[in-house]
Amino acid sequence: MIVLIPAYEPDERMLELVDALEADGCRMLVVDDGSGASSAALFANIERRGVVVLHQAQNDGKAAALRRGLAHIAARWPGEDVVTADSDGQHRPADIAAVAEATSGGEALVLGGRAFSGAVPLRSRFGNAVSRALFRMSGGALHDTQTGLRGIPASRIPEVLAVAGERFAWEMNVLLDFTRRRVPIREVPIETVYLDQNAASHFRPVRDSLAVLRPLLRYVLVSLGSFVLDVAALQALYAATGELLLSAIGARVVSGAVNFALNRTVVFRAHGTTGLRRHLVRYLLLACGLLAGSYLGMSLLIVWGVPLLAAKIISDCAAYICGFMLQQGYVFAHRARDAKKAPSREPFSFCARRGT
Incomplete structure (x- = not known):
């Protein structure tokens, strides 16, 4: 299992996440999405910990960072499942572990679904409500369509990479494509965490949600x-x-x-x-x-x-x-082709193995 973290101008919260995952023995891949000189020291700090960091020359958006990371994992660690997690501290290590466990050995795309209870920033609550409603209009039924915490089985990585779209809209397109093709999607409850009123997020609630209307x-x-x-x-x-x-x-x-x-x-x-x-x-x-x-x-x-x-x-x-x-x-839906069965695996143990 590889934890993939796309990052654009991250702060110390990403270091805390990396430290926590490293303590659990996780293998990680971080993609620097053109953050620039202001973040160079932070990424260098992460690389000194032995974490692989891929650097984008410019900010091409989250979709490009995720696609590059997934392609790199498929080539370097073939057969390994992936969990994508945000760099802003919204995803707790325990929730990452829960999504990883639900993903291991399966064929379903796994989403870490938030309940949106408690102190949720207004723009985030509104954006999620709009996105959820539009997704239902397009034939889907998920509680949290904007979550960045996702488990992708190794057999599904090529299908995810084949989906078109840019920036945050791409993540929604993946859900639409999988729903249309009847690829199973599971939701695992996770904690709802928003730090500093979600000020670190680069998501545009209305503009990015409306991509589902196309x-x-x-x-x-x-x-x-x-x-x-x-x-x-x-x-x-x-x-x-x-x-x-x-x-x-x-x-x-x-x-x-x-x-x-x-x-x-x-x-x-x-x-x-x-x-x-x-x-x-x-x-x-x-x-x-x-x-x-x-x-x-x-x-x-x-x-x-x-x-x-x-x-x-x-x-x-x-x-x-x-x-x-x-x-x-x-x-016009068609069942996804049966993926080739992955080789038998050891019993699941989240981030129990290290190595590159």
């Missing part, structure tokens, strides 16, 4: 484009044939085919021919189901005294949201 925004734009295409095709076919029913069916087939193709490739990024037939069958079944659900919902609302227009808007909006969530979580 798939939803693409979905909305594709839906609007499909609607415009449906209307244009209907007018063109009706002008050519004079048959309303035939024109309506033809227009829906054209717009539906385009909608399916764009949702599959642009919105949910299910590229390639693998699973094309399965995706198409699921898409057609979902379309029929949403149509029936919208009709039943509208009928019930009308029976309950809701005006027709309002009933139509409510039922269609509900169907639209369900359509997004089901397309991401079911229609």
Whole structure:
């Protein structure tokens, strides 16, 4: 097990964390994300303790630091699981150990989930609430989507490295990608720690949380484009044939085919021919189901005294949201490939071994 610590302009709290982990016999890798001359003495102090430190020439963001660290670990210590921990003192050694134990020998991504109880800074509480809500809108269900304490099994490192994104948004993209592919994600309760009102954090609560909205925004734009295409095709076919029913069916087939193709490739990024037939069958079944659900919902609302227009808007909006969530979580989802079984390991003992 390797503890990976990305750091940008850290303070003495990182030294305290390194000392505590060193006392437990941990192997660590620290990535200096372009902190500059002001932090040079601190990193030199850490290196004198025998800890490997990788130096970035400039501040490229947390995602770049984590990716470099993970790639280095995969090459230098193949087969070793990784726990990522922040450098600002928010992650206690006992919590790091708990996440490491939950990760060892498994295939799940493990998150150290905070309860956000007690004295939590307002911007952190707000940022986590926004991020959690947006993640649910995108089809996921996790309590703490912003935690930097994560356990990554060795077999999952290539999958994590393959996820696109920069800075803090990348960590959210990993969760979205794993959720879409149905890779198991576990949450382990950890202590909620904020020091000095979380002043050392470089996270931007609203801007970085809104990165999760990108798939939803693409979905909305594709839906609007499909609607415009449906209307244009209907007018063109009706002008050519004079048959309303035939024109309506033809227009829906054209717009539906385009909608399916764009949702599959642009919105949910299910590229390639693998699973094309399965995706198409699921898409057609979902379309029929949403149509029936919208009709039943509208009928019930009308029976309950809701005006027709309002009933139509409510039922269609509900169907639209369900359509997004089901397309991401079911229609265009695919099970992660079974990872190759790692070689048998010794019984877990957190940081019991040293060495490089």
